[in-house]
Structure formats: structure tokens, C-alpha cells
Amino acid sequence: MKMEYYLCKKCMHVISNPVCSECFLKHVNEWLAGRDIDSAKKKEVVNELKRVIEISDEGLSDIDCVICHQNTVDFCTYCLVLRTRWVLKKLRDKGIVEDFDDIFNYAIWTH
Ligand SMILES: [Zn+2]
Ligand SMILES: [Zn+2]
Numbered sequence: 001m002k003m004e005y006y007l008c009k010k011c012m013h014v015i016s017n018p019v020c021s022e023c024f025l026k027h028v029n030e031w032l033a034g035r036d037i038d039s040a041k042k043k044e045v046v047n048e049l050k051r052v053i054e055i056s057d058e059g060l061s062d063i064d065c066v067i068c069h070q071n072t073v074d075f076c077t078y079c080l081v082l083r084t085r086w087v088l089k090k091l092r093d094k095g096i097v098e099d100f101d102d103i104f105n106y107a108i109w110t111h
Contacts, residue, residue: 006063008076018063020071021053024080031103035096048087053080081105 006015028049032042065071081104088097 006061006073008079009061009074010079011076013076013078015063015073015076017077018066018073019077019080020065020068020073021075021080022071023065023067024077025049025053027104028084031100035099037091037093037096041091045087045091048090049084052083052087 006018007013008015025046029046032045035042037045061072061074063073065073084104085097085100088100091097
């Protein structure tokens with residue numbers, strides 16, 4: 001068993017559950033698709049997320065994504081979640097942010 005650990009390049013916390021930006025965005029998109037937001041706004045959110053989250057494709061680390069095992073991961077999910085919340089807050093819809101917290105703080109990242 002590998003005992004190495006990796007630090008997030010943004011917040012310097014240990015990455016315990018490495019998920020690449022691509023897989024993370026995919027989950028966010030799936031979640032968004034089921035929400036009651038008009039499609040123009042959804043598009044806006046997705047584009048903005050791509051801008052703020054897809055920052056990790058430089059391949060600097062050699063830690064594999066636990067979901068796709070193809071991309072490397074430079075940032076912890078906490079940082080990804082934090083950035084997504086910033087973007088979602090711009091929608092000025094409290095329900096959306098709360099729903100996001102519910103889903104992404106527990107369901108997806110705990111297994
Ligand atoms: Zn981090
Ligand atoms: Zn991945």
C-alpha cells in the first residue's frame with residue numbers, strides 16, 4: 001500500500017480523496033441538470049466553472065483521480081467545492097447553494 005500523500009497546490013491541505021477537475025465538473029453538470037434554473041443561467045454557470053476550476057491540467061502532480069484514473073489531481077475537493085459555491089452564489093438563489101452543499105458535502109465524496 002502506498003503511504004505517500006499529496007498536498008493541494010492551493011490550500012496546502014492533504015488531498016485525501018483526489019478527484020480531477022473534469023470529473024468534478026461532470027458531477028456538477030449532472031446536479032445542475034436536475035435543478036430548476038433557466039438554461040441560459042445554467043450555461044453561464046458551467047462556463048464560469050470551467051474558467052475557475054480547470055486550472056489543474058498542467059500535470060504537475062502524479063496523483064491519479066479516484067474516479068477516472070486518467071487525469072492527475074493538483075487541488076483538493078474542498079477547493080473545488082469552494083470555487084463552485086462562489087459561482088453559484090452569483091445566481092442569488094439561496095436554495096441552489098443549500099442544495100449544492102447538501103449534495104456535495106456528503107453524498108458524492110464520502111465513499
Ligand atoms: Zn485545496
Ligand atoms: Zn477524473
